[in-house]
Amino acid sequence: MATMVHCGGGWKRLLNNRIYTVSKKQPVVIGWQRYQAQELLPQPDSQQLWQRLSCGAGSKGERYYDWAKVPVNCDRSDGFQRWLLFRRSLEHPEDPRVSYYQVFAKSDTTLETMVQIASKGGGLRSALNLLKTS
Structure with a gap:
C-alpha cells in the first residue's frame, strides 16, 4: 500500500503510513459519536x-513540542489504526494555536515515529529512510 503524506501543500508517498495536516474542525468518529478534532484536544494538564x-x-x-495522539474509528483496520495527532508549543501550552494531523499507520506505530514523519516537511527521502529503520 502506498502512503500519502501531506507536507507543505503537497502529497508525498511513504510506505504504509499516512500523515496529513487537518483543520481543527476536521470531523472524526469515535464509536458512534461524531466530533471535531478540536473537541478531542487533550487538556493542557x-x-x-x-x-x-x-x-x-x-x-x-x-x-521540542508537546505531542499527543487520540485513536479514532478506522473502517478497514487490517493491522492499521487511525489517530488524531496534536502538536502544541512549549512556550504557550494554553495557546489555542495547536497543529492537527490525521494519521493512518500500522497499529503498533509509536508516537515518536509519527512525530518524526510529521516533522519531515517536504523531506521525502528522510521520511522514507526513517520508516525503513523504524
Missing part, C-alpha cells in the same frame, strides 16, 4: 497524554 518530543534540529537547536 493531561500529562499522561502529552509527551515532549523533538521534531529535529532547527537553526537554534532541537525543536
Whole structure:
C-alpha cells in the first residue's frame, strides 16, 4: 500500500503510513459519536497524554513540542489504526494555536515515529529512510 503524506501543500508517498495536516474542525468518529478534532484536544494538564518530543534540529537547536495522539474509528483496520495527532508549543501550552494531523499507520506505530514523519516537511527521502529503520 502506498502512503500519502501531506507536507507543505503537497502529497508525498511513504510506505504504509499516512500523515496529513487537518483543520481543527476536521470531523472524526469515535464509536458512534461524531466530533471535531478540536473537541478531542487533550487538556493542557493531561500529562499522561502529552509527551515532549523533538521534531529535529532547527537553526537554534532541537525543536521540542508537546505531542499527543487520540485513536479514532478506522473502517478497514487490517493491522492499521487511525489517530488524531496534536502538536502544541512549549512556550504557550494554553495557546489555542495547536497543529492537527490525521494519521493512518500500522497499529503498533509509536508516537515518536509519527512525530518524526510529521516533522519531515517536504523531506521525502528522510521520511522514507526513517520508516525503513523504524
